[in-house]
Amino acid sequence: MISDFHDIFHTRRRIFALKLSSKAAIGAISGLGKVGILFLGGWLVLRGQNDVRTVVASLTGLMRIEGPWRDLVGFFRQASTVRVKYGMLADAVATRPER
16 A cells, blocks of 8 residues: 555556656757847857848747747646656556455
8 A cells, every 4th residue: 555655646646757857858959949049140240141120020930939839748748747647547447456
């Protein structure tokens, strides 16, 4: 009984850590993308090889891509969580003693 609780606790902790790390990675990639567009676009604007409208359009395009990307990552995160929980439930039902 205690070992089952211990296993469930550690599994849920791993799921939580995976969730937080994937959120942090998405946030970092999003932030780096915006900073990269602003840095490169600003540098090109200062050199006269680009204009501000192109930089704004690039930022707008990046922000429109972020929504579906977050939805896709959220779906796969939820699917993996459900897969782990189903596996634990199937193992618990399979090892349940007959009455």
